[in-house]
Amino acid sequence: xxxxxxxxxxxxxxxxxxxxxxxxxxxxxxxxxxxxxxxxxxxxxxxxxxxxxxxxxxxxxxxxxxxxxxxxxxxxxxxxxxxxxxxxxxxxxxxxxxxxxxxxxxxxxxxxxxxxxxxxxxxxxxxxxxxxxxxxxxxxxxxxxxxxxxxxxx
Amino acid sequence: xxxxxxxxxxxxxxxxxxxxxxxxxxxxxxxxxxxxxxxxxxxxxxxxxxxxxxxxxxxxxxxxxxxxxxxxxxxxxxxxxxxxxxxxxxxxxxxxxxxxxxxxxxxxxxxxxxxxxxxxxxxxxxxxxxxxxxxxxxxxxxxxxxxxxxxxxx
DNA sequence: CCCACTTTTTTACACTTTGTTGATAACTTT
DNA sequence: AAAGTTATCAACAAAGTGTAAAAAAGTGGG
Numbered sequence: 331x332x333x334x335x336x337x338x339x340x341x342x343x344x345x346x347x348x349x350x351x352x353x354x355x356x357x358x359x360x361x362x363x364x365x366x367x368x369x370x371x372x373x374x375x376x377x378x379x380x381x382x383x384x385x386x387x388x389x390x391x392x393x394x395x396x397x398x399x400x401x402x403x404x405x406x407x408x409x410x411x412x413x414x415x416x417x418x419x420x421x422x423x424x425x426x427x428x429x430x431x432x433x434x435x436x437x438x439x440x441x442x443x444x445x446x447x448x449x450x451x452x453x454x455x456x457x458x459x460x461x462x463x464x465x466x467x468x469x470x471x472x473x474x475x476x477x478x479x480x481x482x483x484x
Numbered sequence: 485x486x487x488x489x490x491x492x493x494x495x496x497x498x499x500x501x502x503x504x505x506x507x508x509x510x511x512x513x514x515x516x517x518x519x520x521x522x523x524x525x526x527x528x529x530x531x532x533x534x535x536x537x538x539x540x541x542x543x544x545x546x547x548x549x550x551x552x553x554x555x556x557x558x559x560x561x562x563x564x565x566x567x568x569x570x571x572x573x574x575x576x577x578x579x580x581x582x583x584x585x586x587x588x589x590x591x592x593x594x595x596x597x598x599x600x601x602x603x604x605x606x607x608x609x610x611x612x613x614x615x616x617x618x619x620x621x622x623x624x625x626x627x628x629x630x631x632x633x634x635x636x637x638x
Numbered sequence: 639c640c641c642a643c644t645t646t647t648t649t650a651c652a653c654t655t656t657g658t659t660g661a662t663a664a665c666t667t668t
Numbered sequence: 669a670a671a672g673t674t675a676t677c678a679a680c681a682a683a684g685t686g687t688a689a690a691a692a693a694g695t696g697g698g
């Protein structure tokens with residue numbers, strides 16, 4: 331499974347195409363290394379890019395944790411799949427991102443692609459920078475999440 | 485696992501490359517001894533360099549103790565991965581540090597690489613020197629941290 | 639203690655890969 | 669068929685990578 335790391339500034343051309351940075355490309359370990367799924371993030375004003383294999387893992391997680399006969403779950407599932415798109419790398423190693431999605435998260439010309447374990451987030455550059463937490467906020471958050479219980483390292 | 489000691493003055497060339505000091509290289513004990521991850525430090529104006537193995541240990545801990553569908557956890561993961569990059573030693577034993585990161589911590593030509601257990605800090609030389617605590621401040625800090633309770637040695 | 643030798647560091651240059659842009663061709667949709 | 673969208677290609681610019689040689693620093697033997 332791919333684990334991505336590193337954030338890269340990239341540019342979107344007027345057709346909505348982004349060159350997928352070569353260092354990220356090298357980190358893709360997937361059966362079909364040029365198929366991806368993009369999607370609006372659930373919580374933040376950004377897009378999320380999954381290699382196809384990782385996406386399938388995510389949908390499996392959803393399947394196993396929901397019951398389509400439960401009305402609320404069904405609602406959730408519909409929303410979860412709304413605004414997803416399959417994208418492929420073209421012959422130049424670029425991804426064509428649907429205009430619709432770009433608009434949803436306010437992406438213009440400058441973006442940041444940020445590797446985060448199994449997925450890659452795509453942000454409008456300004457938003458990525460202003461979304462940054464102060465170091466003390468981060469410290470508090472870290473302590474709340476990792477600081478309480480004994481850590482599992484496996 | 486590598487434990488680094490010693491601080492070394494190094495120079496960055498105009499392309500952002502740093503010769504990894506030979507004495508530090510000898511201290512690397514890792515599966516892939518020429519792969520590293522650099523990252524902006526959380527608290528200080530410096531970069532931190534982890535041997536890949538050490539980094540993977542860190543991310544494994546994070547992966548197993550967080551759930552990316554939890555909003556706060558996801559926020560934490562994003563901050564954790566912000567400003568990271570994978571770097572490798574080239575054929576001359578140099579590391580190419582991303583310009584973006586060098587700018588973030590005000591590194592020009594002269595830097596200090598300082599071993600600190602599992603990681604190596606990279607400072608702009610001037611900042612490293614001015615960041616030094618006065619000896620009495622340091623003494624107070626030492627006493628507060630180590631001086632109260634009986635010490636554990638394992 | 640000095641010299642010769644090895645290793646490490648610095649510098650410069652050439653070359654390859656990656657990134658950017660624009661233009662054109664093929665395809666869909668209306 | 670026209671308009672819009674998507675794919676393919678080519679050319680240039682920028683960044684990254686590798687090689688080599690010169691300079692500096694460290695090491696050991698006489």
